[in-house]
Amino acid sequence: MVYDFHIHTSLSDGDISPMEMVRRAMVNGYSAVALTDHAAAGDLPRIIGEIIQTCAMARAHWKILAIPGIELTYVPAAAIAATAKKAKELGARVVVVHGETIVEPVEKGTNLAALNSPHVDILAHPGLLTPEEARLAAEKGVFLEISARKGHSLTNGLVAKLAQKAGARMLVNSDAHTDSDLLTEGLASAVIHGTGLDDPTCLSVLQANPEILLKKLT
Ligand SMILES: [Zn+2]
Ligand SMILES: [Zn+2]
Secondary structure (H helix, E strand, O other), X not given: OEEEOOEOOOOOOOOOOHHHHHHHHHHOOEEEEEEOOEEOOOOHHHHHHHHHHHHHHHHHHOOOEEEEEEEEOOOOHHHHHHHHHXXXXXXXXXXXXXXXXXXXXXXXXXXXXHHOOOOOOEEEOOOOOOHHHHHHHHHHXXXXXXXXXXXXXXXXXXXXXXXXXXXXXXXXXXXXXXXHHOOOHHHHHHHHXXXXXXXXXXXXXXXXXXXXXXXXXX
């Protein structure tokens, strides 16, 4: 079973159409996929609207749970709460926030704003996560991402260590921008084991945690 809650398509900076990305995910063995293109302000309604229609059509005709989502990207920290709320009102089921990765100039305070919003489900690539942020993720039930993406994955070890200590739930996501970035069972397993977490914890990150998120969404 492969789950992935962070994928980009040609609706933002990915290079494959949303429908083709869902099809390719299904062929890769995915049982659930969330399309989460980058958006910040005026682009929210258009992108969420197109993703909702794509996912509905895919779910109706193919054996894959395609979930409409969004990745709030470079939203000013002070505007994250209101924008996440708006994204949910527009029909996004999964709201991902583009966290403070060490390879991009994301505004400081983005992680905390995401973790404090009841409408945010996943904090993606949180970068140099702090113990306080990990505790907040555990308390608020926000999933912390272990990233398969080049660059963002540089801090996976720190994120995993602090998340486990705080009792925060983790998810492995591809952050795919093209079909060759998609996960396979083997790649997802290698990415989580690469953090040094023990086998039972890795298994729960790969199987139990996605199921917990899916239950929350349905
Ligand atoms: Zn991107
Ligand atoms: Zn992303």
